[in-house]
Amino acid sequence: MTEICRGHEEHRDRIAAGRRRVPDREALLEVADFFDALGNPTRLKILYALTGAELCTCDLASIAELSVSAISHQLRILRDRKIISFRKEGKNVFYRLRDQHIVDLLSVAMEHMEEGPAHG
């Protein structure tokens, strides 16, 4: 691994510059975890459903058409990644998006997808 293109000083310069643009390992893993959490249809369903209202686990299960257990597992991932937060009310647990960043990101993503194919 990590074989370098033979000779050519320009490669070395580009590589050094490129390396400088890459965040440190910890930050990189954090960003990866964040995007990874968004990169799953079930979790995206949950998040889009939560743009605009808080919902309980069983509401989300119904919306995603999956078992309460399956949703609960996914909710834990989203909680751990600090993408959603929750409040308990009697027997119910209500989830909501943690901050406006997430709402923005989700709508920007949709727009990006819609215009994407146009300049293929």
Add this chain to the structure above:
Amino acid sequence: MTEICRGHEEHRDRIAAGRRRVPDREALLEVADFFDALGNPTRLKILYALTGAELCTCDLASIAELSVSAISHQLRILRDRKIISFRKEGKNVFYRLRDQHIVDLLSVAMEHMEEGPAHG
């Protein structure tokens, strides 16, 4: 699966409203694929390295400290998801980020991570 919280009309209303906020299946899968592509440390390294300059496969392998083959596999995923594009020059293939959206997204993500821990 999809058991509904017994009775309570309010649940039905919330569920119906939530469902309306979820994009259709095709769009959802597209968005998930997009975020999924960003949700991996190796691919993020590639993308951050490409913010600011185009780089060839072997430069990227050197930066990511992985085999050229491993990087090529990841580059294909990023190409397929329309996140990067490329140009061939002699024996080399130079990759670049496909549009400014991606650059913006990567820097916004870094900022979000940096401020995230502050408000718990």
Add this chain to the structure above:
DNA sequence: TTAATGGTTGAATAGTTGCTCAAATGATGA
């Protein structure tokens, strides 16, 4: 206390992913 309901958790498992290795492709130049 018991029963019922909403939710979480852990084990099991089928499916997916990321890497390595070896082989193939494509471009360049002798």
Add this chain to the structure above:
DNA sequence: TCATCATTTGAGCAACTATTCAACCATTAA
């Protein structure tokens, strides 16, 4: 043509993930 370099590709495999199922926990109400 042949050799070499940069890259791509496919198979194989270990590690990871999303779901299901069964068991458990927590709150409410009798």
